[in-house]
Amino acid sequence: MTLIGDRQQLSYIAAQAADARVNVELETEGMTLNIGPQHPATHGTLRIIARLDGEQVVWAEPSAGYMHRGYEKLTEVRTFPQVTALVNRIDWLGSFANEVPFILAAEKLMGVEATPRAQHIRTILFELSRIANVSLFLGDLGVQLGAVTPVFFAFRDREYVLNLIEAATGGRFHPNFDRIGGLKDDLPAGFIDETRSVMKKLRNFCDEIENLLFGNEIFQSRTRGIGVIPKEVALQYGLSGANLRASGVDWDLRRDQKIAMAWDKADWKVITHPDGDSFARCWVRLQEVRESTRIVDQLLDTIPGGPVMVKVPKIIKVPEGEAWVSTENPLGEMGYYVVSKNDQGPFRVKIRSASFNNISIVPWLLKGVYVPDIITILASLYFILGDIDR
Amino acid sequence: MGLVDRGRLPKPLTTLFNMGRSYSMWVYQWGLACCAIEMGAAFGSPRYDVMRLGVIPLPASPRQADLVVISGTVTDKMAPAIKRLYEQMPEPKYVISMGSCANCGGPYWDSYSVTKGVDQIIPVDVYVPGCPPRPEALLEGIVLLQQRIKNEDMGARWRGEGTVPMSAVDGESAERGGVPVVAG
Amino acid sequence: MGVFPLSPADTTEAPRDERRETELGAILGALGGNVADSLLKPNDDIWVRVTTESWRSSIETIRSLGYAYFCFLSAIDWMPSPFGKGENDPTQPAPERDNSIVQGYTGGATRFQLLVRLVMPGSTSGVNIKCDVPDDSMTVESLVPVFAGANWHERETWEMFGINFAGHPDLRHMYLPQDFEGFPLRKDFPLLARIVKPWPGIVDVEPLPGDENEEESEQS
Numbered sequence: 001m002t003l004i005g006d007r008q009q010l011s012y013i014a015a016q017a018a019d020a021r022v023n024v025e026l027e028t029e030g031m032t033l034n035i036g037p038q039h040p041a042t043h044g045t046l047r048i049i050a051r052l053d054g055e056q057v058v059w060a061e062p063s064a065g066y067m068h069r070g071y072e073k074l075t076e077v078r079t080f081p082q083v084t085a086l087v088n089r090i091d092w093l094g095s096f097a098n099e100v101p102f103i104l105a106a107e108k109l110m111g112v113e114a115t116p117r118a119q120h121i122r123t124i125l126f127e128l129s130r131i132a133n134v135s136l137f138l139g140d141l142g143v144q145l146g147a148v149t150p151v152f153f154a155f156r157d158r159e160y161v162l163n164l165i166e167a168a169t170g171g172r173f174h175p176n177f178d179r180i181g182g183l184k185d186d187l188p189a190g191f192i193d194e195t196r197s198v199m200k201k202l203r204n205f206c207d208e209i210e211n212l213l214f215g216n217e218i219f220q221s222r223t224r225g226i227g228v229i230p231k232e233v234a235l236q237y238g239l240s241g242a243n244l245r246a247s248g249v250d251w252d253l254r255r256d257q258k259i260a261m262a263w264d265k266a267d268w269k270v271i272t273h274p275d276g277d278s279f280a281r282c283w284v285r286l287q288e289v290r291e292s293t294r295i296v297d298q299l300l301d302t303i304p305g306g307p308v309m310v311k312v313p314k315i316i317k318v319p320e321g322e323a324w325v326s327t328e329n330p331l332g333e334m335g336y337y338v339v340s341k342n343d344q345g346p347f348r349v350k351i352r353s354a355s356f357n358n359i360s361i362v363p364w365l366l367k368g369v370y371v372p373d374i375i376t377i378l379a380s381l382y383f384i385l386g387d388i389d390r
Numbered sequence: 391m392g393l394v395d396r397g398r399l400p401k402p403l404t405t406l407f408n409m410g411r412s413y414s415m416w417v418y419q420w421g422l423a424c425c426a427i428e429m430g431a432a433f434g435s436p437r438y439d440v441m442r443l444g445v446i447p448l449p450a451s452p453r454q455a456d457l458v459v460i461s462g463t464v465t466d467k468m469a470p471a472i473k474r475l476y477e478q479m480p481e482p483k484y485v486i487s488m489g490s491c492a493n494c495g496g497p498y499w500d501s502y503s504v505t506k507g508v509d510q511i512i513p514v515d516v517y518v519p520g521c522p523p524r525p526e527a528l529l530e531g532i533v534l535l536q537q538r539i540k541n542e543d544m545g546a547r548w549r550g551e552g553t554v555p556m557s558a559v560d561g562e563s564a565e566r567g568g569v570p571v572v573a574g
Numbered sequence: 575m576g577v578f579p580l581s582p583a584d585t586t587e588a589p590r591d592e593r594r595e596t597e598l599g600a601i602l603g604a605l606g607g608n609v610a611d612s613l614l615k616p617n618d619d620i621w622v623r624v625t626t627e628s629w630r631s632s633i634e635t636i637r638s639l640g641y642a643y644f645c646f647l648s649a650i651d652w653m654p655s656p657f658g659k660g661e662n663d664p665t666q667p668a669p670e671r672d673n674s675i676v677q678g679y680t681g682g683a684t685r686f687q688l689l690v691r692l693v694m695p696g697s698t699s700g701v702n703i704k705c706d707v708p709d710d711s712m713t714v715e716s717l718v719p720v721f722a723g724a725n726w727h728e729r730e731t732w733e734m735f736g737i738n739f740a741g742h743p744d745l746r747h748m749y750l751p752q753d754f755e756g757f758p759l760r761k762d763f764p765l766l767a768r769i770v771k772p773w774p775g776i777v778d779v780e781p782l783p784g785d786e787n788e789e790e791s792e793q794s
Contacts, residue, residue, distance in 0.1 A: 152434070
């Protein structure tokens, strides 16, 4: 099996040939570069060990585990309602989105379904947490490529979204709002109008970022053609989310999956990009924030009436069985394989987190790139440490 | 600074030094988990703006930092790195432990891979509780630390007698000197 | 092997899922004798258990049917935990527990089972593939030659369950320090914090510092 894509390999060979022409007498010496675990250039505490030949990477390996907290073991000693408080913290930028697939899996095992209103509000909050997540990515992207301004914009506008989430759920970061059978509470008064105005601000933010960053010549030359992932390789490594769609795969679980959520009640597009390079990944994410604001806007118009919670027993016992539910989370496909043994807590929960698969491609992807491109590629793959290490 | 070493420093001069130290703190951010984002919001966002407190985030390395904010879950794999970088910081150095995980393990109190509290590795001056604490809570933690620095006797600290509080500037914060402070 | 109704109480008409029935039929036809058991839950999912010897070749066959997206690989330890939920008072004698190993869907004979999910890209047609892990050798074939992405998943599974993967290029610790002992996701790996200290949920609520007066008034 070829492990280096043709384009990458050709560029590596060409660069080596160029180096050989220039440095006829200068022998390059192998060198090992260690980035992290705590380094201003890395995102979170991912450690990258790269072996360099001159300025080119010949071998690179991310060293994960600095944030391993043992979720899968801890879920085995928690009850079902307690698990949501735990899994919240896997992808800490879009917390609400982590709860949903787990709750859906538990509901599937119990044979209950949330009320239409609860499904609707779940979808709204899900998309809000996607916006909170990806807007920080767009700001952070600038920082990692040497432009500091976008992060201030991102933090400014992200606060509005966090305020909304806090107003609805009571928690800025970790809502723990989803319950088996519905939601803890209804939306607060004034939420709908406030959300509309915030969505307008977010669309302005997207325009600003597009002008500031994506139109920037330096940004383009640093991301275009860097870190190309062909479609077949992306599928083999199980990449998901924007990383997969940027490689030209038209696949979005929000659209393609029949699931008890309200995405099918809005009119929106799945964004793909044929290039598969870093620019494509960033661009797809930017457009997805725009689509999310559109989804939220439309769903706000059509919230059905009724209760937000169905009747479930006070002490939740989940019948025996196995269930797999995954949703399209901000970082990609996040799923839970829940095994229950007719107990108050799960017997085993396999957490399929998006970043773990997304980052497992890094050793392959970093072969042959130059040192500054390491940061570009890692930034564009977009991972969250809690989501890799769990 | 021979005067400080011997601990014979006139009180007005101590006050002056302490004031200088408390309002020009270089913070090394040790962002580990969820709290790192709230710390980023406190330090990097226009809404909370930590620089008005005389705190300068983002030094180039821990060797230039006075304060380290440990924000997030400390794992057993990470702990040696924290200890090593803390030892590289120059004296006098201060530690803020931000969030339940760094304080005591938090929701991962029974995990097999999480260190139950960063105070097992390095001494902590201020604990900021919360999961994660709001940016305002971190700012309060910094203000409490500044009060503590203002009441500090550097001579005692350098002689190795621990952080003995100087005579009270205001009663409440003087009581807090010497023992870790819990914000909030 | 066959189609099960959604729940035993469904006496009217078992829901049918023709799309999944066709898919399962295609998989079973391609795998032939390598299938140990299979299960279809209408409008839910497909489970197939293949024999240990044919693990890699079965995955390769299923992949050639179009299931080219590697979702995840993991394992399940079917032994009930000897420590329960860790919610009992450690000073009390342990309660009686049923320690028999009962496998889940599609059955099985061993304590550990591998679990892989493959999906058809662009759709939601997925299949959960299980395989027994021999109790004595604890070794199965590695899937890295089939799916390059299986590399990290197998490292994780090896670290968490102690299952060896023959032919894996690089079985090293991934999350835990290199000198870590034990396999955390095995059910007999204790969470020490829960064993040395009673679960806080069973401790009576402690009086808060400001509550002395109320307590006295209650006593008087």
